[in-house]
Amino acid sequence: MSEKGGLIEVLGRNYRQVIWIGVLILCFLPAFVPLGIPISIDKLTIKAYKCIEELEPGDLVLVSPDFTPGMWVEVGPAMNAIMQHLFMKKVRIVIVSFYIDGPVLAEKILREIDIGDAKYGVDYVNLGYLPGMETAMAAFVENPRRIEYDYYGTPVEELEIMKDVKSIGDFKLYIFACVTWPDPWIRQFSGKVPKIITVISPAAISLVMPYVSGGQLYSMLPGTKGGAEYEALMKRPGVATSIMDATSLCLTFVMLLVIVGNISYWRKRLRGE
Amino acid sequence: MSWVRRREIPLLIFAITFIIGCFGYYIEHPAMGKIYSTLFDWVLLMSNLALGTGLIAMTLYHGKKIAKREKGYEMSFVVFGALILMFVSCYASPASREYLYAKIYTPASIAILCFTGFSEISGLYRAFRVRSVEAFFLALAGFILLMHFAPVYGFFIPGVEKVASWLLDNPAMGASRGIVIGVAIGTIAIAIRVLLGYEKAYTG
Incomplete structure (x- = not known):
């Protein structure tokens, strides 16, 4: 040398x-x-946490895990954390995907978190994949009952949770996870649901910030870092914390x-x- | 008559769907609402069919590759094997489908994507070489954001978070707003060009 x-x-x-x-x-x-390196918590993560904390049991929340399995490490652990919080708050969760891999990733999330005594079809449902990307989003916003069968082929009319879903306005919160240009989700859902939170890849933060400051997006979780911060707020350290x-x-x-x-x-x- | 089929009809279809899509969003009238809703059903139907055409295109591509014994044709057998396996498992056994997806496809996808991390770090190392004043500021901003995304720095040096937040909320957001507005104006301009018949590439 x-x-x-x-x-x-x-x-x-x-x-x-x-x-x-x-x-x-x-x-x-x-x-x-495990090193247990301390984590500082961003104000937007706190805002997202408080938003979910303020939800009442039984409130309807719409969730879209719209990313590919390869991007799991970037946004998956954060989705786990936020979904865990939703189940802890006993809100009712409707999952719909605009990415083909979404329904399976939703199943992965549900397998990895503790859903407690939540019952499928009553407290949560996986509606599967709706093809067409932004047009599919617009179609879902126009009429969420457009989907006739859930991911397992059960008619939507038979699911108790869907009886209270008549329009997009019935949802108190929309959470979507993506790793690309987030505009389609924001364009179609902004103004239709009271609050939108996104779990996004850190690479796309600068694309999202104008919408956060403009109010179209209520808050965001910057990937796994956001997930680790969220786990710290919930006092339930998990995968995101270890990745940090x-x-x-x-x-x-x-x-x-x-x-x-x-x-x-x-x-x-x-x-x- | 071929010019009619090639240009005017696609343009007319575009114009009608554009007007329905545009006005259907703003006009709350039962008749318009029904047309608007039906149009969405058609689009969703076409999107589903597009998945089928994608399957046909993929089958033709790999089928030709095998027939002509082109370079790497062996991998086309893997594609067909995986396709048949997934298709059969979907209908024969949902448990095996979950296994294939969760235990094979997902970890393989994550592993492939993880390789990019090494390349990104290698690229970052070269990109942050301070050869000029501009490169210095790029490296400085990059360093601050690296510290922002490594939570340990935010905990021990709170100032880092403030500077990083300022960078994201001001210069980065300003640039992003410019991009968003530019894209929006560009999209509207393209839509108008298509509507007026100046943009004909999509008609084939």
Whole structure:
């Protein structure tokens, strides 16, 4: 190493191996040794938490897990946390998906959380997938009873929870999770339900912020970070919290690498190399 | 008469559906409401059919690939195998369908997406090389947002959260608003162009 100019010089070169091995170790480390790194809580997460806290038992909440299984790590744990809170509040939950993978992801969420004594068809329902993306959203908003069968093929008329769903205005809250351009959901549901909360990929935060400040979106949870904050508010640390340990470690590692890389670059530049 | 079939009829269909879609949203009249609702039923029906056409297109593509023994044709067998397996499991055994989805498809998808994390970090390392004043400010803003998304910094250095929030609420939001307004105006402009018949690409 000394032949090549020391550790900083070695790291300063674009050695992908160092980055990949470092990230791999730091991702796995918290899985074996939970670090319990403290978490600061964002004001928007608190706002979302309070919104759900204010719901009355029996209120109708509409949920759309509109993301792909590959994006589970980005938004799935946050959806788990928020859904857990909804079941704890004993509100009635109607799940409808505008992404083809949505219904199965909804099932995954329901399997991973504690739904207590909630009964399918009475306290919650999975209406499945409605194809057509934004047009499907508009169609659902226009008439939520357009869907005739749930995910399991049961006629909607036979489900007790759906007897109280006559129009989109019956829902007190709409929660959607997406990892892309969130405009379609906001365009179609804003103004139709009293409050909208989104669980979104951190990469799309800047796209969502104008709608939060404009009032079209009530609040948002920025991916797994939001999920960890939500778990902290519920005092139920879960998957999101453990992922945050790895995130904090990895991002610190990245920042160190960037600093080292820049020191090396400027040393070379000042030497005239 | 071919020009009629190619241009005017699709344009007329677009114009009618556009007007129904546009006015149906604002006009609360039972007759308009019924037409508006029926139109949605048609669109949902077509969306369902589109899934079928997608299946046909995929079958044709992979079928041709196997027939011609094109490069990587072996993987087309995997596609057909997975397709048949999923299709049969959907009707034969919902439990096995859940297993295939939850235990095979979902972890495989997550694993593939996780690889991008390594590449992103590798790219970030190169992107944050401070070669100029502009690059310095990019790296600085990036650092603050990295600290924002690593919750530990927000806990120990509260100022980081404030600066990151300011960056997200002001410069980032300003730029996003510009994009959103630009996209909205662009969409309206395209709709008007299509309506007036200037945009004909969609007619084939």
